[in-house]
Amino acid sequence: MLKIGIACFPTYGGSGAIATELGMYMARKGHEVHFISSQKPFRLKSGLKNVYFHPVKTKPYPVFSYPLYAFALASEMKEVAEKYKLDLFHVHYALPHTISAYLAQLISSRKPKIITTLHGTDIHLIGLDPGYFPLVKFGLEVSDGVTAVSRYLKRITEEKFCADCEIKLIPNFINPEYLKRKSVKREHKKVITHISNFRPIKRTLDVIKIFNIVRQKTNAHLLMAGDGPEKNKCIELARKLKLTRHITFLGNQKNITEIFSKSDIFILPSENESFGLTALEAMACEVPVIASNAGGLPEVIKNCITGYLLPVGDIKGMAKKAIELLEHPEKTKKMGALARKIAIKKYSIEKIGAEYERYYRSFF
Numbered sequence: 001m002l003k004i005g006i007a008c009f010p011t012y013g014g015s016g017a018i019a020t021e022l023g024m025y026m027a028r029k030g031h032e033v034h035f036i037s038s039q040k041p042f043r044l045k046s047g048l049k050n051v052y053f054h055p056v057k058t059k060p061y062p063v064f065s066y067p068l069y070a071f072a073l074a075s076e077m078k079e080v081a082e083k084y085k086l087d088l089f090h091v092h093y094a095l096p097h098t099i100s101a102y103l104a105q106l107i108s109s110r111k112p113k114i115i116t117t118l119h120g121t122d123i124h125l126i127g128l129d130p131g132y133f134p135l136v137k138f139g140l141e142v143s144d145g146v147t148a149v150s151r152y153l154k155r156i157t158e159e160k161f162c163a164d165c166e167i168k169l170i171p172n173f174i175n176p177e178y179l180k181r182k183s184v185k186r187e188h189k190k191v192i193t194h195i196s197n198f199r200p201i202k203r204t205l206d207v208i209k210i211f212n213i214v215r216q217k218t219n220a221h222l223l224m225a226g227d228g229p230e231k232n233k234c235i236e237l238a239r240k241l242k243l244t245r246h247i248t249f250l251g252n253q254k255n256i257t258e259i260f261s262k263s264d265i266f267i268l269p270s271e272n273e274s275f276g277l278t279a280l281e282a283m284a285c286e287v288p289v290i291a292s293n294a295g296g297l298p299e300v301i302k303n304c305i306t307g308y309l310l311p312v313g314d315i316k317g318m319a320k321k322a323i324e325l326l327e328h329p330e331k332t333k334k335m336g337a338l339a340r341k342i343a344i345k346k347y348s349i350e351k352i353g354a355e356y357e358r359y360y361r362s363f364f
């Protein structure tokens, strides 16, 4: 049995979701799992055997312009490592988690191994910023093990950060027991869905523009779940295009299974995605995906088989494919069924969880 400390972001987002599901999987396998984060991760169920949660408290102080989260996290990681005799830290998203783990290891009498899982923008966006680059690079060098969630992310990390780092590809996963299409009450006959954190990289305005074209040919409804900086711009654009009645902004949602169960198509027109976990989650619920041909998305979505991949910003092309799918429900259904089959075969939690477990054991 291993004693594992997991540091991750607790809020809505793929890296936190993966960290939590993986931690709960390890606990089911008999390992002792300690989540260390600013809040209880949103997917973490209460009362689980072998699972502990340690909140990180950042005390505000007038001299600090910003809360010193990375330091508070390091202190908590050190305490947990010593008190519970941790064997390893598994940190999700390099910033600031790897550096906090390194500090905790340095000041602790216990020396847990550090495994960093790279998720995306920690490498291809914010990690490249000169203000963070040296620290991310250092974090990769001091980690005992580094994993990346797609071939794309592994390649970019090697290219931009360290050519001779050993990076293990372990893709993201879904729990097919939890993520499966259910029969739900549908208020609309044809439904397109988008879920994200509404950051510019997600190109959420494209979703509205695509939907505007789709509406000219079909009576579809758009569900937009999630929240973030671009949401108000989307609401504004919907108003301008007189689409307000046809779009529901759902905000952050816990029950994505219910949303996918109401959906015919999932749209993810991102500028870049290291993996695109929501696309895989849609596939698990038999929803074909229309996405941009960027980053790791082509590793997840098989063009013309489980969805369609189009160039970033190809609003007309994405709309055309959406109309085609909405007008041919039989074809959409077939694609959806295949999507789930592939999602389970390649990305089930049992398969990928076991890969992580083997990876952990390789350090002992």
Ligand code: GMT
Binding pocket: 009, 012, 013, 014, 015, 016, 018, 118, 119, 120, 121, 122, 149, 172, 201, 272, 273, 274, 275, 276, 277, 278
């Ligand atoms: O990197 C981010 O933007 C945040 C991160 C998250 O926490 O949601 O998203 C990334 O990690 C996900 C889980 O591995 C991937 O599915 C997303 O594709 C990836 N986001 C980007 O690369 C933009």
